[in-house]
Amino acid sequence: MPAAANTYFESSRTLTVLLIAVWFGLLAGMLEGVIANSLRGVPGFAIRVSPEILWIAPAFNLIFFCLLGAGLVGLIYVTGKTPPLRWIAGLFTVFTVLCLLLLIGKLNQIAAFALSLGVGVQVARALNKRELRALTFFKKSGAALLVMAVLLGVTGASWDIGRERYILRNVAPPKSDTPNVLLITLDTLRSDHVSCYGYERNTTPNLCRLASQGVLFENSFANSSWTLPSHASMFTGRLPHEHKADWTKPLDNSDRTLAETLKAKGYFTGAFTANTSYVTPEWGLARGFSHFEAQGSSLIEDATNTVYGKKLALNILPRLGYFDIPGRKRASQVNAEFLHWLDRTNGKPFFAFLNFFDTHDPYLTDEPYRNHFSNQSTRGDLVNFQFQATTFRRKPVLTVDEVKSEVDGYDNCLAYLDAQIGELFAEMQRRGLEKNTLIIITSDHGESFGDHDLFGHGNSLYLETLKVPLILSWPEKLPNAKRVDNLVSLADIPATVMQLLGIQGENFPGRSLVDLWSSSEHSKSPEAILSELSPGRFRDGPSNYPATRGGLRSLVTEQWHFIVSDSGALELYNWRSDPKETQNLVYASDRRDLVEQLKKQMQLLSSVGN
Structure with a gap:
């Protein structure tokens, strides 16, 4: 190190180390924010962030690198040894490059670290005999980096505000007495855990009260067993092979959404989601919504959207006994966001979409519901997608008691969610909205609790992941208290809304369900439901997962459930007499003609849109 640089460094080594830490923290944060925002939703990159990453990443990395710098200063004082400035710059270069490589995700962690280390060494070598110039550069350019980070952060924070103002300027005036529409998805809720669907526990008194004032569909099916394709079908009326929204591909602009249609009719449109992974604008689900709130509920969740924030959360929090989703957005906050937005509509007709995430794993909720049905509920570490992304479960085999604790936790979460829905409906009634609001409540998919030796969802097309509640209510x-036994799917929702609102000339795919409760003649017509699943993240999953062996298609008829895998495997169940689907009848000699018939029917439905 040159004498001048060495003298300055020794006299103010704390400030120098922190200066370098701040410089690299801002640089790493801005690069992470810009790259993440540019690649969000791009096929081939598993980056799921909002534009707010433009301020979140610089802010978090600034703090993280300063903590690294403080640790380095402490080490210097403890050991009494001061490393050359070039090696300090090289060290922070390693962390900067590693952050970007992990973000892009095209190298495994070991390769990414090795490459980052190599770059850091080269930077350190390049600064040999240039340390004074480097120090001067860090000092003079630091202020410019800070200004750039602030401007970038303001851009990210105001991104959605500008978008909302632009959309609202183009909203047509509505007709008088136009009814409101409220569409609610209870993420990961299987219908057989809902009280009015026959569950022995009183998990959902408020949902069932709503069902007593409207129509309940006893056999409603999701068109896929995980979030994105299921919501895409719900919004467009298209089947998964038509809209093509999948693990790495967002919903594109090919098909109109329910929100786009209602916005064009003068509705204020708003979406409020607790599933901040997939029910987001970057996955194409914001089209037609003038307002979309998918941000995290706290600075903790914001931090976990960064590379190092997520790494720290997944490695440190479990060691402290915390297994929940950091900053998880509870139903109470979704309600608050919706009601706050509702205040700004000034009584104009609205279409609002609410996504609640409380029944998604890990099955943890707040008091007094945390032990509502059992004192031995899960602590959240056995079935947790954060830590076991492809297996869901922490160990190969869960005991009967362990499975029971997971189910108890799930039911506890559902009881809490139901209570919050009750509070939401009470507030809407207080505001005088209940009589002029069409309410639709459903779920995007179910959940496996050891059924077929599976946990979670998105890994099969068995009924426990497809059968979901569907309740419609609109007083007068x-x-x-109408119960409909016909087979229906989530893709039928847009067409149903159009008919109920009396909107002509907007023909969505799927069928309107109105005739199923209003016409006894039409209600007897047969129907078959097609659901689809591609392997996605389970392509390299456990061998017992059906999705590991290839893409899946499922056909549900009045009596039969037929499942076809791209691997050639076939399954056939009489789901009416065997609801747990334990007896595969596909190879029974007396079912050969039936199997051929179902194959043709599935092929016909699968060809729609192609």
């Missing part, structure tokens, strides 16, 4: 417009 829909019948009370």
Whole structure:
């Protein structure tokens, strides 16, 4: 180190180390924010962030690198040895490059670290005999980096505000007495855990009260067993092979969404989601919504959207006994966001979409519901997608008691969610909205609790992941306590809304369900439901997972459930007499003609849109 640089460094080594830490923290944060924002939703990159990453990444990395710098200063004082400035710069270069390589995700962690280390060494070598110039550069350019980070952060923080103002300027004036529409998805809720669907526990008194004032569909099926394709079908009326939204591909602009259609009719449109991974604008689900809130509920969750924030959360929090999603957005906050937005509509007709995430694993909720059904509920570490992304479970075999604790936790979460829905409906009634609001409540998919030796969802197309609740309520417009046994799917929702609102000339795929409760003649017509699943993240999953062996298609008829795998495997169940699907009848000699018939029917439905 040159004498001048060495003298300065020795006299103010704390400030020098922190200066370098701040410089690299801002640089790493801005690069992470810009790259993440540029690649969000791009096929081939598993980057799921909002534009707010433009301020979140610089802020978090600034703090993280300063903590690294403080640790280095402490080490210097403890050992009494001061490393050359060039090696300090090289060290922070390693962390900067590693951050970007992990973000892009095209190298495994060992390769990414090796490459980052190599770059850091080269930077250190390049600064040999240039340390004074480097120090001067860090000092003079630091202020410019800070200004750039602030401007970038303001851009990210105001991104959605500008978008909302632009959309609202183009909203047509609505007709008088236009009804409101409220679409609610209870993420990961299987119908057989809902009280009014026959569950022995009183998990959902408020949902069932709503069902007593409207129409309940006893056999409603999701068109896929995980979030994105299921919501895409719900919004467009298209089947997964038509809209093509999948693990690495967002919903594109090919098909109109329900929100786009209602916005064009003068509706204020808003979406409020607790699933901040897939129910987001970057996955194509914001089209038609003038307002979309998918941000995290706290600075903790914001931090976990960064590379190092997520690494720290997944490696440190479990060691402290914390297994929940950091900053998890509870139903109470979704309600608050929706009601706050509702205040700004000034009584104008609205279409609002609410996604609740409380019944998604890990099955943890707040008091007094945390032990609502059992004192031995899960602590959240056995079934947790954060730590076991492809297996869901922490160990190969869960005991009967362990499975029971997971189910108890799931039911506890559902009881909490139901209570929050009750509070939401009470507030809407207080505001006088209940009589002029069509309410639709459903789920995007179910959940496996050891059924077929599976946990979680998105890894099969068995009924426990496809059968979901569907309840419609609209006082004085829909019948009370009506139960419909017909097979229906989430893709039928847009067409149903159009008919109920009396909107002409907007023909969505799928069928309107209105005739199923209003016409006894039409209600007898047969129907078959197609659901689809590609392997996605389970392509390299456990061998017992059906999705590991290839893409899946499922056909549900009045009596039969037929599943076809791209691997050639076939399954056939009489789901009416065997609801747990334990007896595969596909190779029974007396079912050969039936199998051929179902194959043709599936092929016909699968060809729609191609």
